[in-house]
Amino acid sequence: MDTDSSSWKLAPAQWRLLIDSPRQRASRLSPALEAAFRNVLRRRYRYSRSLLLAAHALMFAVSPLLNAPLFEVSAAATPFVQLLELGLILPLLLIAIGLTLANVPPLLQQSVQTLAVIALGVAELVLRHLSLRGEMHFPSQMLGIVLVAVALFGGFSFRRIALGAAVFVTLAIAQEYRWPLPGSSPALEAYTLALLGLIAILGAYAIEVINRINWLGYQYASSLAKTDALTGLSNRHDFNRLFPRLLQQAAREQRGLAVMLVDIDHFKAINDRHGHPFGDEVLRQVGRALSGRVARRPMDLVARYGGEELVVVWYDLHAEALPELAEGVLEVIRGVSLNLPMSQEPLRLTASGGCRWLQPTREQSAERLLREVDGLLYQAKAAGRNRWLAPPLAAG
Numbered sequence: 315m316d317t318d319s320s321s322w323k324l325a326p327a328q329w330r331l332l333i334d335s336p337r338q339r340a341s342r343l344s345p346a347l348e349a350a351f352r353n354v355l356r357r358r359y360r361y362s363r364s365l366l367l368a369a370h371a372l373m374f375a376v377s378p379l380l381n382a383p384l385f386e387v388s389a390a391a392t393p394f395v396q397l398l399e400l401g402l403i404l405p406l407l408l409i410a411i412g413l414t415l416a417n418v419p420p421l422l423q424q425s426v427q428t429l430a431v432i433a434l435g436v437a438e439l440v441l442r443h444l445s446l447r448g449e450m451h452f453p454s455q456m457l458g459i460v461l462v463a464v465a466l467f468g469g470f471s472f473r474r475i476a477l478g479a480a481v482f483v484t485l486a487i488a489q490e491y492r493w494p495l496p497g498s499s500p501a502l503e504a505y506t507l508a509l510l511g512l513i514a515i516l517g518a519y520a521i522e523v524i525n526r527i528n529w530l531g532y533q534y535a536s537s538l539a540k541t542d543a544l545t546g547l548s549n550r551h552d553f554n555r556l557f558p559r560l561l562q563q564a565a566r567e568q569r570g571l572a573v574m575l576v577d578i579d580h581f582k583a584i585n586d587r588h589g590h591p592f593g594d595e596v597l598r599q600v601g602r603a604l605s606g607r608v609a610r611r612p613m614d615l616v617a618r619y620g621g622e623e624l625v626v627v628w629y630d631l632h633a634e635a636l637p638e639l640a641e642g643v644l645e646v647i648r649g650v651s652l653n654l655p656m657s658q659e660p661l662r663l664t665a666s667g668g669c670r671w672l673q674p675t676r677e678q679s680a681e682r683l684l685r686e687v688d689g690l691l692y693q694a695k696a697a698g699r700n701r702w703l704a705p706p707l708a709a710g
């Protein structure tokens with residue numbers, strides 16, 4: 315389940331704000347959001363980065379065939395060039411490709427890939443250096459092409475690309491001036507390299523902004539799909555998705571868990587006497603009061619189960635803690651402060667609940683558990699409302 319998202323879960327309106335803010339779209343988000351965004355990019359670029367590395371690996375693998383006829387490597391430089399291509403860069407690229415496709419920690423994957431790309435850049439500079447010293451032919455444009463390819467298909471952050479490109483292009487231009495090729499213009503080489511460097515940097519920036527907008531849009535849409543528009547709590551759909559997974563996780567980890575169904579008392583009368591919009595406002599205020607006040611831990615759930623019915627789940631809970639927490643939920647609802655529309659008298663709001671603590675087994679059915687808790691809620695209503703009921707040991 316997406317429990318890792320709990321530290322950066324935002325309400326739909328907050329995502330909307332981020333989408334509407336040009337600054338947030340284009341530059342960095344808060345550290346937690348930025349880390350989540352980067353994680354997604356890392357996964358998304360896994361294959362394109364592998365293909366990029368594979369294309370270069372192929373280039374280096376066939377290089378022994380091309381060194382003499384195409385690059386015209388001198389006899390003296392051949393052993394060194396072959397060692398660089400086959401002994402150093404090719405193995406590093408192959409390891410980086412292997413790690414990309416294997417299931418290893420993302421940090422290790424990323425570090426090796428970054429190392430492979432840096433080594434690739436250094437190799438290109440060395441080959442061009444040999445070319446400037448008359449040991450082989452290796453056009454300076456090759457450096458720019460590799461840089462653009464890495465910037466567009468590598469999925470590296472814009473900042474890294476900008477820094478890497480600046481260093482790479484500066485070094486490349488410096489050597490063009492330091493060892494100018496007879497008959498060629500270092501200024502023209504520098505111009506081409508600088509232009510390709512600029513394309514790489516601007517391309518990486520544009521891609522990052524587009525990715526960021528897409529990611530924010532996806533987060534906005536998915537938070538809308540999970541949130542009840544009136545109360546701002548999770549909706550039934552999201553609850554139905556998460557609750558069975560939570561039961562399974564509790565069974566796996568042998569954790570206790572409690573579930574409570576809560577129903578606002580005499581809500582029909584509130585609607586009938588004071589109008590549907592006022593009923594809506596009551597639900598809105600109940601949602602606002604509950605969110606962030608009850609079941610606040612990352613794995614807990616608070617959702618609108620239906621009409622004026624809510625559901626709360628506490629994960630990793632001891633049985634003895636339930637009475638106080640269940641009473642706390644009813645107390646938060648009692649504390650909702652609203653004046654009646656006509657008389658301006660304070661509304662007296664109460665709710666009833668049915669709850670149960672359990673340590674689930676793998677066979678535990680979510681539906682059966684909810685039916686059982688619903689039965690207790692029904693009994694709490696029948697017993698006079700404004701109370702919660704649980705199976706005998708923890709009854710309140």
Ligand SMILES: Nc1nc2c(ncn2[C@@H]2O[C@H](COP(=O)(O)OP(=O)(O)OP(=O)(O)O)[C@@H](O)[C@H]2O)c(=O)[nH]1
Nearest residue numbers: 577578579580581582583585590593594621622695
């Ligand atoms: N304003 C408003 N009312 C809703 C909404 N969803 C459900 N309701 C109303 O909630 C009321 C629920 O009433 P009942 O299920 O009969 O129960 P009750 O009046 O709360 O009585 P008890 O549950 O027995 O205490 C119905 O009148 C529904 O129309 C909503 O989104 N907004």
